[in-house]
Amino acid sequence: MALPKANRLKSRHDFQAVFREGIRRHGSYLTLRALKPLSVKEPSGVDAATQTLNLASTQIGISISTKVSKRAVVRNRIKRQIAVALYELLPKLSPGWRLVVVVKPTVLETKCVSQQFLQELEQLLAQAEVLNGHS
Numbered sequence: 001m002a003l004p005k006a007n008r009l010k011s012r013h014d015f016q017a018v019f020r021e022g023i024r025r026h027g028s029y030l031t032l033r034a035l036k037p038l039s040v041k042e043p044s045g046v047d048a049a050t051q052t053l054n055l056a057s058t059q060i061g062i063s064i065s066t067k068v069s070k071r072a073v074v075r076n077r078i079k080r081q082i083a084v085a086l087y088e089l090l091p092k093l094s095p096g097w098r099l100v101v102v103v104k105p106t107v108l109e110t111k112c113v114s115q116q117f118l119q120e121l122e123q124l125l126a127q128a129e130v131l132n133g134h135s
Helices: 012-021 048-056 072-092 114-127
Strands: 023-026 030-035 059-063 098-103
Touching: 012 030, 012 059, 012 098, 023 114, 030 114, 059 072, 072 098, 072 114
Parallel strands: 059 098
Antiparallel strands: 023 030, 030 098
16 A cells, blocks of 8 residues: 555655654664644744645655665565555554654565564654654
8 A cells, every 4th residue: 555645755855854853763674754743833934735734644755775775676665565554554643744764774684574664663653752642
């Protein structure tokens, strides 16, 4: 299952904002970068459409470098497994967050499966207080 379009972090500008201002949580296979939703009191430069978009849905991006694997097939398989895990966690996420999941090269040392991604993502999201209820 791919992430719905509304939940995808697409632009380079958005990725840079998350890397620049977001909080970090590290796991053994993944690093989570999370940028809190914009508060209700917005600067005057932000229009209402952007504000409602940021509050409406959590946007997620997956970053995997060639350090993990030189082969695109391998990187894309890992990316798809992470996307499936995130899709399962989507209903539990608080709205408005911008997240980037960075894959570490340690992923290839163990044959990491979707269930391990799911567990680690859930743990990282809880640490970052992105999950509803912070379980």
